[in-house]
Amino acid sequence: xxxxxxxxxxxxxxxxxxxxxxxxxxxxxxxxxxxxxxxxxxxxxxxxxxxxxxxxxxxxxxxxxxxxxxxxxxxxxxxxxxxxxxxxxxxxxxxxxxxxxxxxxxxxxxxxxxxxxxxxxxxxxxxxxxxxxxxxxxxxxxxxxxxxxxxxxxxxxxxxxxxxxxxxxxxxxxxxxxxxxxxxxxxxxxxxxxxxxxxxxxxxxxxxxxxxxxxxxxxxxxxxxxxxxxxxxxxxxxxxxxxxxxxxxxxxxxxxxxxxxxxxxxxxxxxxxxxxxxxxxxxxxxxxxxxxxxxxxxxxxxxxxxxxxxxxxxxxxxxxxxxxxxxxxxxxxxxxxxxxxxxxxxxxxxxxxxxxxxxxxxxxxxxxxxxxxxxxxxxxxxxxxxxxxxxxxxxxxxxxxxxxxxxxxxxxxxxxxxxxxxxxxxxxxxxxxxxxxxxxxxxxxxxxxxxxxxxxxxxxxxxxxxxxxxxxxx
Ligand SMILES: Cc1cc2nc3c(=O)[nH]c(=O)nc-3n(C[C@H](O)[C@H](O)[C@H](O)COP(=O)(O)OP(=O)(O)OC[C@H]3O[C@@H](n4cnc5c(N)ncnc54)[C@H](O)[C@@H]3O)c2cc1C
Numbered sequence: 001x002x003x004x005x006x007x008x009x010x011x012x013x014x015x016x017x018x019x020x021x022x023x024x025x026x027x028x029x030x031x032x033x034x035x036x037x038x039x040x041x042x043x044x045x046x047x048x049x050x051x052x053x054x055x056x057x058x059x060x061x062x063x064x065x066x067x068x069x070x071x072x073x074x075x076x077x078x079x080x081x082x083x084x085x086x087x088x089x090x091x092x093x094x095x096x097x098x099x100x101x102x103x104x105x106x107x108x109x110x111x112x113x114x115x116x117x118x119x120x121x122x123x124x125x126x127x128x129x130x131x132x133x134x135x136x137x138x139x140x141x142x143x144x145x146x147x148x149x150x151x152x153x154x155x156x157x158x159x160x161x162x163x164x165x166x167x168x169x170x171x172x173x174x175x176x177x178x179x180x181x182x183x184x185x186x187x188x189x190x191x192x193x194x195x196x197x198x199x200x201x202x203x204x205x206x207x208x209x210x211x212x213x214x215x216x217x218x219x220x221x222x223x224x225x226x227x228x229x230x231x232x233x234x235x236x237x238x239x240x241x242x243x244x245x246x247x248x249x250x251x252x253x254x255x256x257x258x259x260x261x262x263x264x265x266x267x268x269x270x271x272x273x274x275x276x277x278x279x280x281x282x283x284x285x286x287x288x289x290x291x292x293x294x295x296x297x298x299x300x301x302x303x304x305x306x307x308x309x310x311x312x313x314x315x316x317x318x319x320x321x322x323x324x325x326x327x328x329x330x331x332x333x334x335x336x337x338x339x340x341x342x343x344x345x346x347x348x349x350x351x352x353x354x355x356x357x358x359x360x361x362x363x364x365x366x367x368x369x370x371x372x373x374x375x376x377x378x379x380x381x382x383x384x385x386x387x388x389x390x391x392x393x394x395x396x397x398x399x400x401x402x403x404x405x406x407x408x409x410x411x412x413x414x415x416x417x418x419x420x421x422x423x424x425x426x427x428x429x430x431x432x433x434x435x436x437x438x439x440x441x442x443x444x445x446x447x448x449x450x451x452x453x454x455x456x457x458x459x460x461x462x463x464x465x466x467x468x469x470x471x472x473x474x
Contacts, residue, residue: 019463053354058312185415440454
């Protein structure tokens, strides 16, 4: 019987546990234990019910086009609980000189694909609009170095698009800074498009045409998918499938050591335990510490993957208090606006089943790569900032019915230039260590579906381990 330890009970570790449980139920000779240092499972995924509203502490959804989360929900028997974003109301605003300006139609991520709405939009200056038109003539260009997203976008569309689109969009997704994130790691499709077409706009138009042909044959998919009762529903459904005796909460793993072809885990409580295989599903900075005695170079690479922190501040209101709020999913705040808020989601517009008819929810984001200092503030100080900025930007100054602040310290991996080479190096070294697998948001995607895929691959790797595999490196 192979004994497998999973370290970390976020969605990556839980997915690994679910797929191991599935293999076990199908007759694989294995047993697993999931170690989680906190009091609850789910990591960044957590949903609260407050005053009849559903409040997401961390992720509120996942990208529909990435299939692994939907597949998992189907396997869990909760496919009927999946809900799509209200895309008919999808409109996102950018704050420009303190006021909301709608992103023009035809903007795909940050690339214009329709000239008229872009030309009429007050989001860009005439200089930028002329640059966008000229971008259509951009010649194919193989990227030599690992540029930052800001460098790539600026080469095509100029600095205003970096400031008003690339940077706010990436601080929304990665809690990151376009000037620090690797284009190859974060926007690989842009790099491929540039190599093939030169112009990103022409490449997007070609992709758009293909998508339109596929859409003719298939019903349209919502951009984002969530669950009726929140992202926690996925966590609860996984936990319900696991053997309760295999879950160890409040059990911090301190170190992992190779021992006689297997692994010894040094635990904070109850001493050491031995396993045949280990899945490390923690953030990379924790994985680096855990594996320092296994392979120093591997540990160093893991420790070099930086993380940013994030804070979500949710405020619940009566609908009439939000009368001045425009339609749409919310707004993004460029750095040049000099605000602390990075973004705000109008939750009740984005998804159904989030608030009763008479209530609305605003979810604001603070922190990110440029504002770690915000974590030192008290909840009251953060609320004061958010309420002041909501007043300034969308004229909401009513007292909310409820508020919640959630802090996510060092939760979002930052894929900096050199990331892909570093991950390749990490994977090469891990491949030499039999019975060891890594999962999490540090390697091949930060979103929930990527974490699920990583957990599943880690489970497959260790469950398929055969006797002839290499011994662990001493
Ligand atoms: C505010 C916020 C909003 C987000 N929004 C979205 C979104 O809308 N869509 C999307 O797809 N993604 C989103 N993400 C990203 C996504 O949620 C995360 O990348 C993903 O949940 C990470 O999962 P994980 O299991 O890899 O790590 P985590 O959730 O960080 O879990 C790791 C777990 O390991 C445990 N642990 C750590 N060290 C040890 C140890 N030594 N021993 C035992 N246990 C340990 C921790 O306690 C934790 O529970 C968001 C993230 C945040 C923070």
